[in-house]
Amino acid sequence: MPSILITIFNMSIAGSIVIILALITRFFLRTVSKKYSYILWGIVCLRLLCPFGLNFPSIIKLLQGRAIGSIISRTEYIPQAIGAVIFNPAKPPAGAVTYILTFLFIIWALGFFSIVFHETVAYYNARKRLTTALKIQDRVFATDQIATPFIFGLIHPQIYVPIGLSETELNYVLCHEFIHIKRKDYLIKFFGSVVLAFHWFNPFVWLAFKSMSVDLEMSCDEKVVASLGDTIRKEYAEIIFHLSRTKIKVTRSMLTFGTSDTRTRVNNVLNKKKITGIGMAATVIVCAILTVGIISNSAVRSMFNITRDVIYTGEINRLAPTDLSSITVDGIYIGLDINSIDLSAYTTDHPNTTGDYDYLFDQIRIGVDSASKVRSLTTGNDSLSINSHTGVFSIEDVTSLLGDHYLDKAQDREQQLRKHIYYDSATGVAAEFIYANHTRDFAWIVLKKLG
Numbered sequence: 001m002p003s004i005l006i007t008i009f010n011m012s013i014a015g016s017i018v019i020i021l022a023l024i025t026r027f028f029l030r031t032v033s034k035k036y037s038y039i040l041w042g043i044v045c046l047r048l049l050c051p052f053g054l055n056f057p058s059i060i061k062l063l064q065g066r067a068i069g070s071i072i073s074r075t076e077y078i079p080q081a082i083g084a085v086i087f088n089p090a091k092p093p094a095g096a097v098t099y100i101l102t103f104l105f106i107i108w109a110l111g112f113f114s115i116v117f118h119e120t121v122a123y124y125n126a127r128k129r130l131t132t133a134l135k136i137q138d139r140v141f142a143t144d145q146i147a148t149p150f151i152f153g154l155i156h157p158q159i160y161v162p163i164g165l166s167e168t169e170l171n172y173v174l175c176h177e178f179i180h181i182k183r184k185d186y187l188i189k190f191f192g193s194v195v196l197a198f199h200w201f202n203p204f205v206w207l208a209f210k211s212m213s214v215d216l217e218m219s220c221d222e223k224v225v226a227s228l229g230d231t232i233r234k235e236y237a238e239i240i241f242h243l244s245r246t247k248i249k250v251t252r253s254m255l256t257f258g259t260s261d262t263r264t265r266v267n268n269v270l271n272k273k274k275i276t277g278i279g280m281a282a283t284v285i286v287c288a289i290l291t292v293g294i295i296s297n298s299a300v301r302s303m304f305n306i307t308r309d310v311i312y313t314g315e316i317n318r319l320a321p322t323d324l325s326s327i328t329v330d331g332i333y334i335g336l337d338i339n340s341i342d343l344s345a346y347t348t349d350h351p352n353t354t355g356d357y358d359y360l361f362d363q364i365r366i367g368v369d370s371a372s373k374v375r376s377l378t379t380g381n382d383s384l385s386i387n388s389h390t391g392v393f394s395i396e397d398v399t400s401l402l403g404d405h406y407l408d409k410a411q412d413r414e415q416q417l418r419k420h421i422y423y424d425s426a427t428g429v430a431a432e433f434i435y436a437n438h439t440r441d442f443a444w445i446v447l448k449k450l451g
Contacts, residue, residue, distance in 0.1 A: 154186065218264070322405060323426070364378070
């Protein structure tokens with residue numbers, strides 16, 4: 001359950017960034033047809049429900065013909081191990097993070113099911129009160145229970161109008177509502193309400209849903225004017241204002257003719273849009289930025305990079321002891337004196353000295369501390385040996401040899417890399433086995449002397 005909550009939070013953070021970009025884009029699109037800003041909210045809804053994004057660095061590498069990891073990566077602004085930062089990093093209390101995340105998950109679930117329950121009750125109450133409606137034509141019903149027209153139903157949507165509309169008003173209203181049905185707007189509104197239920201705790205999502213509802217209606221108004229002619233603008237705006245209230249309680253997912261920001265809709269109908277060259281150029285630029293933000297995880301860095309690759313003492317202490325004395329990297333053990341290793345067998349790339357020494361070779365990197373002891377080893381899997389087993393090609397091979405008592409952490413969210421961390425309390429060595437999360441292929445190992 002905590003992992004589900006963190007996934008939802010990650011999607012909500014990514015969606016919030018896209019919502020902000022969409023609102024900026026919407027500002028630049030104010031001089032053009034509302035159908036363009038309406039399209040934005042459909043993309044935002046998809047981003048709020050998708051835990052993955054595209055890796056632009058990987059795509060660029062692919063176009064350059066270079067080796068890449070995964071083009072699609074999981075959105076992880078909050079790492080699964082974020083709980084370790086909530087408390088004292090040196091010694092977080094065991095289990096407390098899980099309890100807190102579980103409690104938050106329960107709060108989220110209560111909010112989610114409360115919204116679902118409220119919408120369900122409102123739907124059935126509306127359905128009950130509409131049973132007395134009179135059919136006036138195919139898919140159109142009239143009732144004295146409402147003051148504004150709306151569409152009811154998802155599989156076979158029907159139009160309900162208040163009794164007493166003039167012939168002109170009815171023609172305008174039906175033109176508006178049938179455009180909604182033709183464009184399947186009622187399904188989009190329902191889909192948006194589902195997204196809202198999942199992200200009920202996020203004020204940006206509420207703002208996005210309200211903006212989407214207004215843009216949906218305004219784009220439909222523009223379609224009505226385009227179909228019936230500019231001469232109806234004033235008369236049609238008066239009808240919108242007149243039918244701006246309803247007696248019956250409707251659900252958020254219903255398409256109601258006159259309940260979405262009446263003043264804005266009226267102004268939009270009365271003011272014919274004219275776009276300038278500068279406005280169009282600005283619109284194209286902002287839309288391009290928005291597109292990158294929507295499909296890329298790398299557009300904004302994680303808010304919680306501090307937790308990304310840190311190994312906390314408290315986490316290590318909770319691990320079951322593992323004997324790492326049998327692990328060698330190309331025949332080299334942690335703690336060996338660098339002077340006792342025959343380095344003539346290696347081809348040195350470019351040794352560098354920054355306090356400690358790092359020896360870089362074609363297949364291996366040796367880190368040496370100030371006492372000339374090997375403090376870390378990094379290599380590809382070809383030169384790794386565990387208990388005399390050299391055929392280690394996947395993370396499953398590692399766990400079968402060392403057991404399943406490890407710490408699982410994120411390593412690189414762009415390349416979909418993760419790592420299993422074992423700790424040898426006798427030697428104070430932590431072994432980080434990095435692997436590709438999507439294929440499980442073992443990538444490399446880092447042995448570190450802690451403390």
